[in-house]
Amino acid sequence: MGSRERVQIVLAGADEHDLTKLAEFRKAGGYKTLANARKLEPQAIVDELLASGLRGRGGAGFPMGRKASFLAKDTGKPVYLVVNADESEPGDFKDREIMFRVPHRLLEGCLITAHAIDSKHVFIYLRGEYSHEFEVLRSALDEVREAGLLGGVTVVIHRGAGAYICGEETALLESLEGKRGQPRSKPPFPAVQGLYASPTLINNVETIATVPAIVERGGDWYASLGVENSAGTRVFSLSGNVVNGGNYELELGASLYELIYRIGGGIPDGRKLKAVIPGGSSVPVLTAGEIQYPLDFDSMAEAGTMLGSGAVIVIDDRCCMVQLGLRVAQFYQHESCGKCTPCREGTRWMVQILRAIDEGRANHRDLDLLLDVCDRILGKCLCPLGDAAAMPVASYVTKFADEYRQHVDEGGCPFGGESSLDGVFAPVDQHTHAPVAEVPA
């Protein structure tokens, strides 16, 4: 791929102007597309979305146009648009940047999409910890309201209360309805019975923020960007042991190597690359030898992992993969909602086994047991959270089997206390808030 020209869609203009202000955003052409879109038949917009090949940016990658066309028609109930801004995946921080740098692009996307699906009600479910983003988004919304741009649509910014599970679309809907944030069994899908049992389109912040550009320049134009099955651009959150961490909007199909070394400036202090998590903490890891793969949906699948939410976490050679596994498992144990059995019990068990390995109390049978527990979670849960714990951990154990065996054989960590997960993955106590009672694992 190499030296393709950088195309900016979602974050376009944010480096040059303060796009949080309505006036600036309008100067840059903002809300013109909205005005034009409102003159179009809703179906015409959905057709553009279908043609664009835009796939959901939240992680699952489902084509947005198709999701919109699944919405149940003529139910006599209101249609809702829900924006998933509960960005909680470790490593992922793109939506917050979109919200605090180009909030109007998101709002314009909301209003265009609402028109496309005949909805008068938009809910933005915002991660509870995002207080700065909330303020920015709220002022932007106030400006839009005062400017009379809402066109009869109500936009509600609803703040979450700190649960990762509420990023899962049906748990988000439950939470939005004021219930315990736990996923629903699907079907019925939200397009048929979503918020308040009404047809609901639910999409990620980045997806919605892409809509204005598609409607402005056409689905075919968007489809020409990126590679086959992975149209357009993505905002990648680059973090971990890399010189220039941050959000970078790239065309899909850019190589992992390019992102880490050309854009990210490589690994600091001359250390060596050990592994890369290409799509947020929930996806299988890639080894240093696997970074030739391009960042698009199909290539990542070919590499045995996923593009996920576009969070690229770079791991250098100081990292102990057992400790990483433990922290990842602890995170998912902490965030498991408790509804379905394999995730609730399995994540806790995983933590127990990993801690035993980490502390040198495990035997080789435990390594098999750990893989088996992962396997018994995988594909058997109500929602993807269980898989999100099992897949990465299983990949660490498989791809770094020697390191795991070493822990068993040497009765502890071969790094001897010299390992570091700094900047890669926060320890578990950072995601515990008092006064939640912690169950000893």
Add this chain to the structure above:
Amino acid sequence: MSAELVTVVIDEREVQVAKGTGIVETALSAGIEIPVFCYEPRLGPAVGACRMCLCEVEGMPKLQAVCTMTAQDGMVVRTAQTSAKAAEGQDATLEFILVNHPLDCPVCDKGGECPLQDLTFRWGPGNTRMEFEKRTVEKPIPVSPAIALDRERCILCYRCTRFSEDVAEDGQLVAVNRGASSVIATFEDRPYRAPFSGNVIELCPVGALTSTQYRFLGRPWEIQNVPTVCGLCPVGCNVHATMREGKVRRMLSRNHPEVDEGWLCDKGRFAFTHLYARDRITDPLRRVRQRGFEELSWDDALDEAERLLREAQGRIVTALSGSETVEQAYALGKLLRRGLGAHTAVLPEATSSALDAYRLPLSAIRDAELVVVLGDDPVSERAPIVDLWLRAARRAGARIEYTGDAVESCRRLAGGRDALGKQLRASERAILIWSAEEGSGGSHLAALAGKLGFGDKPGSGAFHLPTTPNGRGIADAWAACCDEEAESPEEIGLLVVSGDEAAADPNVRALAERAERVLVTSMFQGLAVGWADLVLPGTSYLERDGTYVNLEGRLQRLRRAAIPPAPDELAWISKLAERFDVDVPPYASAVFAELSALIYDGLPFGEVGERAELRTRSVAPPAELPDEPQAPAGGTGLKLVRYRGLFSGPAVERVPELQFQRPPPEVELSPEEAEARGIMNGEPVSVTHVGTVRPLRARVNPSLRPGIARIASEHAGDLGGLVEVTKP
């Protein structure tokens, strides 16, 4: 209701079911069991939480929680029987459930009747790979005085919370915390105080929610469940009485889909221990001196009873409870009316056969589109299960209207101009429910149903909620004994008081003041001592064989679960009857046979059935609308509505576990009336009527209409008519 049939292949067996049938049921119809924990169709849509039902479904890459799926044509399902992948999935689920489940089966009440044990035995791993510490928490937690919660045993299937939220709609039982820390709890650990709380014990698929009455009392292999019918309210829920060593140890629901759908109120579930109350009478008692008592033998007691009956010379009045069996009432009637010409009986309430023309099963409420409840009594206090049917109806989209004042509403709806009346007329599935003291046993309601054209609408019907469990059956039986009618005696030579409710009734006590002699049948000394000349031991509905007629008009069969501590009523009535040359068999079957020929079309006793059918609608006598209500005689104030609380009466008073459920000393007011008086919710107030003052607490109830003050009878004292509620 689609009758379209679809073909589904389950484990290579083809089965045809109606489209939309759940896969669990579809498999069952092919003789295949799909194991489940959280799945319970009565709790609403499946949630797919426990993952026990994982199966392979053709065309889907992952295992599916098939409890959440319905039958579609051409579906191919493989259960653990034929799919190694499904078997592994189910094994995995059980392994995960057991990872933190304590192995205390030997001391667990559920052991032996535990779905987790059963499913582990059939589908689970034979050993454990869990070598770490199990999760331990404080236990047992008293969810209420009647229910204990063991959070370690809990497998978080959410059946109990779904019942609380989606069936009883009390919303008191919830899950708190997250993930492996999730526990079932009540808000701030307050007691789970709701009329249907006990159902969660039965719903629990493990030993997490247990009955404090039954904990550690019996093992499933040394108990017997006797199918009978609850005798504590006019619904007549079908129940099992769990017997161990001759004693009733617990009550379980026994699903009659038309009557109770397998739910049981806490009175029906927990009140049975009144059988073993400390003041239970086991021998006949005779008054000595003014207030003393002595036991006497049955022979002496029968002599004494005969003497009392003869000395009264026909000037006998019988006070019935409404909880006697049909057979008891008929036997007593035969003895007194044919043997002694004593025809006068008083029942605690009026009864009528007029509603027989508008009969429907209670389950029809759920299928209705419009339900109108007439009257100010809370439905759940008079006939608790009806309240659950009303909630089910509302969830199914029905419109439920509460009109207040029954007599006034009845007249208004019957008139041609009322909007709601017109809608009732237009509807094909409308239900009327009368929830008030007055009403002539349902005949006013029948008149209204007639006016609204319900006679020609098989989907529309009417229910009168009586206060007694078998008032209707008793009235019919008493009437069938004899054709003669006699005037009530001027002077009462002997008052025969049949049963505890009659013995506790102040009106009956007033009659006793006028009677020369009093003969009481009662279970409890506390009710009989001090005013009866002769006391014969009474029995409970759990100790009787016989039949009851419930508020639908359904004849249901009681089976004797426990042997009473003394000969039952039929036994001594039969002996006594002999002395007056009246033939009364001592067996319920024989008494019923005689009576059935007279009023139940000769239905044999054996065919009443364990799940009794509702008789078809019959032509009923004409009924009349209530007279124009008299304007209250002057004065201002709120109309007092007294209601008998569900958790009251002689049985409940003797059950420690139910004391917390008894009605609090409060007066309910509408928000409007409360505001007009400057009264806040929970404030102490004085309720006044002429010279009577009752100190109570105010409860502002938004569903109450203005103009009334509602108080449970036991807290209303001598209040009546119009009352004023003021700050003290």
